[in-house]
Amino acid sequence: MTKNSNDRTQRKAIALVSGGLDSMLAVKVIQEQGIHVEGINFFTGFCVEGHTHAIRKKDRDKPKRNNALWVAEQLGIKLHILDVSEDYKDVVINPKHGYGANLNPCLDCKGFMVKEALSWMEKNNFDFLITGEVMGQRPMSQRKDTMPVVSRESGAGDLLLRPLCAKLLPETLPEREGWVDRDALLDFSGRNRKPQMALAEKFGFNEYAQPAGGCCFLTDANYSSKLADLWQARGEKTYEIDDIVMLKVGRHLRPKPHFKLIIAREEGETNFLRGYRKKYISMNTVSHSGPISLIDGDADEEDIELAGRLVARFCSGRDADSVTVNVRQKNGESKDIEVKPLSPDEIPQEWYV
Amino acid sequence: MSEPVLDARNLLCPLPVIRTQNQVENMNAGDTLCVQCTDHGVINDIPAWCRINGHEILSIDEQEYEIVIRLRVGEGL
Numbered sequence: 310m311t312k313n314s315n316d317r318t319q320r321k322a323i324a325l326v327s328g329g330l331d332s333m334l335a336v337k338v339i340q341e342q343g344i345h346v347e348g349i350n351f352f353t354g355f356c357v358e359g360h361t362h363a364i365r366k367k368d369r370d371k372p373k374r375n376n377a378l379w380v381a382e383q384l385g386i387k388l389h390i391l392d393v394s395e396d397y398k399d400v401v402i403n404p405k406h407g408y409g410a411n412l413n414p415c416l417d418c419k420g421f422m423v424k425e426a427l428s429w430m431e432k433n434n435f436d437f438l439i440t441g442e443v444m445g446q447r448p449m450s451q452r453k454d455t456m457p458v459v460s461r462e463s464g465a466g467d468l469l470l471r472p473l474c475a476k477l478l479p480e481t482l483p484e485r486e487g488w489v490d491r492d493a494l495l496d497f498s499g500r501n502r503k504p505q506m507a508l509a510e511k512f513g514f515n516e517y518a519q520p521a522g523g524c525c526f527l528t529d530a531n532y533s534s535k536l537a538d539l540w541q542a543r544g545e546k547t548y549e550i551d552d553i554v555m556l557k558v559g560r561h562l563r564p565k566p567h568f569k570l571i572i573a574r575e576e577g578e579t580n581f582l583r584g585y586r587k588k589y590i591s592m593n594t595v596s597h598s599g600p601i602s603l604i605d606g607d608a609d610e611e612d613i614e615l616a617g618r619l620v621a622r623f624c625s626g627r628d629a630d631s632v633t634v635n636v637r638q639k640n641g642e643s644k645d646i647e648v649k650p651l652s653p654d655e656i657p658q659e660w661y662v
Numbered sequence: 663m664s665e666p667v668l669d670a671r672n673l674l675c676p677l678p679v680i681r682t683q684n685q686v687e688n689m690n691a692g693d694t695l696c697v698q699c700t701d702h703g704v705i706n707d708i709p710a711w712c713r714i715n716g717h718e719i720l721s722i723d724e725q726e727y728e729i730v731i732r733l734r735v736g737e738g739l
Contacts, residue, residue, distance in 0.1 A: 350676075352676055352677065352680060356676070374703075374706045374707065374710070375675060375676055375679065375703070375706070375707045375710065377676075378676075378679070378707055378710040378711055378714065379710060381714050382710055382713060382714055386714075387714055387715060388711075388714055389683075390676050390679060390680050390683060390711075391680075392677070392680050554674065580727060584671075584672045584700075
């Protein structure tokens, strides 16, 4: 059956566009069949490119682009970027299907995104959904046994078409209705990227984002351990967007269970953290040059002195007998304290989060 | 009427793009918008978003710590 043979209307698909090669190819495969495609991209708060653009000054000179926007432009499609960070908290905190190697709830995440895309599709009168999933490529969400889970639990059912591996899956509605030709879809599987690269070459895609272990900080072991530390310190699994942004900035040291210090590592981070002085107690050394630091948690006078001694360790007066540290409260009140910098031996490795 | 100013300072990409997108949805073709940002990623991202959606960048003023972008809302593609 040829495309659109039963309908006079232009069929429309909404594509989950991450900015990587697979979703780029999936869109192109469907565009080639005469379908109007638009992209949808979700801001969860954990998106790698979302946080990494401009905090560190040394990264300023690196090329900065949002890959999803770039892909959309290459494909000539509209891209709708949705902020789902509030609703996404439940996915991270209570994943029905559990976590992967770190705090990555990949299966729940995929189901959540497909469900959100389905809702958008229905509101905007689109006909079906596509993703760039490849069977067997990811250990949680892209397995033969879990791909149907995503279709079922998202509510998308057979409106969800995966063009890159559709031939390995049951027929979907767009195929049965003849909106797309199943024979022109693909049967990619496994972690081998060569078929995708060959298809990219066929389509003339000379440039695309390289896979780098996922586009989500939750797949990163160091980041996940900081988030786990945050939950442990608070005694509950909660977070705000500022919390999860902060986990990417500075050194994190927890001298006591009820507070930690976030110490800027360079000028860009200092400037970034300065913008948070109304939300955290902040400290900076005044007798010697040094980075700004924030205190996350409830710190009493004794804690602040300990924090000051720790901050002094990271300033140019680390070997001085005394360092003056300015302590600024959230309301702007500030005072100077004199402290002796901690010696390296006084900073246990366990303090580093 | 004076040009609306969107304060997207201290937001990291793609939030400035999302805030711009949401503001433009409530504006008319021909209207202009001034967006204040601190994430230098917007220098690529907001123009890319404008090109995709048929809006026009009028100016980009990049300072050390702040970027101000002015755009004109298009007819929509």
